[in-house]
Amino acid sequence: MNVQKPRTRIQKKNRRAILDAALDVFSAHGFRGATLDRIAEAAGLSKPNLLYYFPSKEAIHVALLSQLMDTWLDPLRELDPGGEPVAELLGYVRRKLQMSRDFPRESRLFANEILQGAPRIGPALETELKDLVDEKAAVIRGWVEAGRIAPVDPHHLIFSVWALTQHYADFDVQVRAVLGAARDPLDEAERFLDTLFARLVTP
Template identity: 75%
Template sequence: MTSMKINTPKTRIQRKNTQAILDAALEVFSRQGFRGATLDQIATEAGLSKPNLLYYFPSKEAIHVTLLTQLMTTWLDPLREMDAAGDPTEELLGYMRRKLEMSRDFPRESRLFANEILQGAPRMIGALEGELRDLVEEKSTVIRGWIAAGKIAAMDPHHLLFSIWAMTQHYADFDVQVRAVLGPGHDPLAEAEGFLTTLFTKLLRPE
């Protein structure tokens, strides 16, 4: 008779240490990239010994995949919220604003994602070709419906979404460059919101 393995709930200490490792890994990966990061660096950042870290995660890749999986869910939520029954311009502007808010609130996560993509997405290509592609196709169909109804200007839905990603995530991934160019006394994301609202409002206006 084979025995069944029962997954017991994590204790408070185990949950605390798991989260400490993930928070530390996020900091290290966003700074060093996957290749430059080491388990020793992550353990030190988390305030744990390396053997203790390995009790929770068997490898650097396991930590990285966990972070990317969590990130994909967070990244897709704003797009899922786009409502086909809403006002098209307001729905798209709302999506743009939520993506800007994510650049403000989750800059390390954005850089982690960017580093993974720059390396060819070896650990998340399946999610990009599956979950992400499916959601983009679903929302592209919604956008095409708005275009066909004459509610927004005609354009390629995919490249509209790509442009929103590029113009919002830029403020997280290239924060140092943005602040260096603007100089002191600027609030880049607040200024970006006003500019992008004007830009996309004009872009979406039906001819």
């Protein structure tokens, strides 16, 4: 039985540098436009050194997506079936919007993977993501049936939250071009989305 040796401090540092550099490169150029040379240069490493840690561009991409999936699902996991429904839903919207502020590169990485047909995370979408969405959709459906929120389709409500929050990360350049440099899109978006979703779900 082979026991993997723990990584040294330098190995951990280099691995983090590679993943952070790759996140920049993949989010800017997509999977097809990214190259190992670009990633190595951004990480401050030689290409042979990079290949010591990851055997291929795809291996780096998969590592990033695997880490991202957990982070991506956390805001929905926090939706509390025992909480006040309107407050829980508005809290979910705010958490997703905060992710667009804190993790814009990750959002674009995820969007690029989906636009390519999810070749590397398709199984996770059909299992981990689907299971969680179905679980929370059942909670929302229960709130509707109890008259605690207005009648809405639970799955499409969740899709709408994704679309209206992730837009501010994935289309940041377009949003800022329209609004101008003096305005903070995400501060304005939070106020707008609070009003929009409160009106949508308040019974």
